[in-house]
Amino acid sequence: xxxxxxxxxxxxxxxxxxxxxxxxxxxxxxxxxxxxxxxxxxxxxxxxxxxxxxxxxxxxxxxxxxxxxxxxxxxxxxxxxxxxxxxxxxxxxxxxxxxxxxxxxxxxxxxxxxxxxxxxxxxxxxxxxxxxxxxxxxxxxxxxxxxxxxxxxxxxxxxxxxxxxxxxxxxxxxxxxxxxxxxxxxxxxxxxxxxxxxxxxxxxxxxxxxxxxxxxxxxxxxxxxxxxxxxxxxxxxxxxxxxxxxxxxxxxxxxxxxxxxxxxxxxxxxxxxxxxxxxxxxxxxxxxxxxxxxxxxxxxxxxxxxxxxxxxxxxxxxxxxxxxxxxxxxxxxxxxxxxxxxxxxxxxxxxxxxxxxxxxxxx
Numbered sequence: 001x002x003x004x005x006x007x008x009x010x011x012x013x014x015x016x017x018x019x020x021x022x023x024x025x026x027x028x029x030x031x032x033x034x035x036x037x038x039x040x041x042x043x044x045x046x047x048x049x050x051x052x053x054x055x056x057x058x059x060x061x062x063x064x065x066x067x068x069x070x071x072x073x074x075x076x077x078x079x080x081x082x083x084x085x086x087x088x089x090x091x092x093x094x095x096x097x098x099x100x101x102x103x104x105x106x107x108x109x110x111x112x113x114x115x116x117x118x119x120x121x122x123x124x125x126x127x128x129x130x131x132x133x134x135x136x137x138x139x140x141x142x143x144x145x146x147x148x149x150x151x152x153x154x155x156x157x158x159x160x161x162x163x164x165x166x167x168x169x170x171x172x173x174x175x176x177x178x179x180x181x182x183x184x185x186x187x188x189x190x191x192x193x194x195x196x197x198x199x200x201x202x203x204x205x206x207x208x209x210x211x212x213x214x215x216x217x218x219x220x221x222x223x224x225x226x227x228x229x230x231x232x233x234x235x236x237x238x239x240x241x242x243x244x245x246x247x248x249x250x251x252x253x254x255x256x257x258x259x260x261x262x263x264x265x266x267x268x269x270x271x272x273x274x275x276x277x278x279x280x281x282x283x284x285x286x287x288x289x290x291x292x293x294x295x296x297x298x299x300x301x302x303x304x305x306x307x308x309x310x311x312x313x314x315x316x317x318x319x320x321x322x323x324x325x326x327x328x329x330x331x332x333x334x335x336x337x338x339x340x341x342x343x344x345x346x347x348x349x350x351x352x353x354x355x356x357x358x359x360x361x362x363x
Contacts (some may be wrong), residue, residue, distance in 0.1 A: 029165075032087060036149075036160040039172040040076035045182065045204070045214040045235045052157040054215060055231065062198060062227040066219065070151035071190060072202060072215030077162065079170040080144045084109065085163030086123045087133040092155040098333050099154065099193040101125050108150040108198040109136045112176070117207050122196055125152075146173060151198035153190065154323060179211040179362050182235055184228055185243025188279065188322055189217030192336040201342045208350055210358070211238070223258035224249045233267035238362055240264070240271065241353070243322060245278040249293065250300035256302040265312050272314050272360050276321025277301055283334025316356050323348040
């Protein structure tokens with residue numbers, strides 16, 4: 001009987017200590033906040049416009065949905081705080097139907113250690129709200145840390161503050177990236193549907209290529225339109241990578257591709273232009289209509305790029321380019337890359353991209 005009583009008392013003590021730990025985690029500690037717009041902002045197509053918008057779309061008569069997004073933007077800073085918190089406001093409380101809330105409206109933190117960017121934590125958005133607050137990482141070791149905070153991929157941040165301990169410092173740092181490579185494309189380039197912002201294929205290529213990567217992906221809208229050509233022509237970068245066949249039907253590729261390429265190469269003579277073949281869509285295995293549309297897209301891209309690569313010296317075509325694999329496990333919905341599909345795209349395309357860029361001393 002005594003043994004049972006002793007065990008019961010021990011269980012109560014353990015339970016109470018667990019509650020104390022939970023209570024300690026929920027306890028609010030003092031912190032100070034810094035406006036993230038005063039820190040270093042990277043991956044914008046142009047320098048004008050609002051701080052956390054990737055593009056001033058009105059300048060190019062482009063869809064407002066292209067402007068109203070923080071897609072690809074990241075904040076660079078260093079701090080010796082042992083925790084990093086964020087509070088941010090988004091323009092919309094809606095979430096996507098084929099992506100995680102963190103990817104759509106949350107934050108994604110990387111910290112550089114020994115020259116490598118390492119995932120450190122996420123800022124989880126509050127569901128059904130435009131006001132968010134989250135401790136991204138806590139209980140870190142002492143010392144200064146170089147940080148890169150990716151913003152939401154399918155929402156627009158209108159306000160962002162970084163929270164640190166009151167006795168810590170935080171300051172902007174110069175961009176450590178040597179190059180700027182602009183990406184233009186469909187929802188796949190827009191990022192759908194990696195699990196978090198830093199996991200999108202454009203963000204991962206940026207870290208792998210040591211480059212800032214302005215992301216001008218726009219879901220369902222990249223059809224070799226004039227406004228996309230205008231954006232590229234007015235944007236300065238060391239190289240340009242295109243996913244322009246995923247939204248375009250075969251007829252649009254036949255009619256628009258040559259003029260699109262000609263305009264851009266004339267605006268940026270001598271700069272590498274790399275076109276990625278669109279993904280082979282898993283949804284087409286049973287859906288014969290989707291399969292035909294996708295097959296026609298891919299065939300038109302091959303035909304058009306064969307002519308273009310012969311005529312334009314600095315234009316390249318990677319086929320396969322966007323690549324989800326052959327086992328139908330690389331997408332979230334039969335079209336958009338999940339994390340596995342992103343990894344397969346990198347494994348397939350990144351070595352070829354590096355080889356091309358090396359010709360231009362981009363390495």
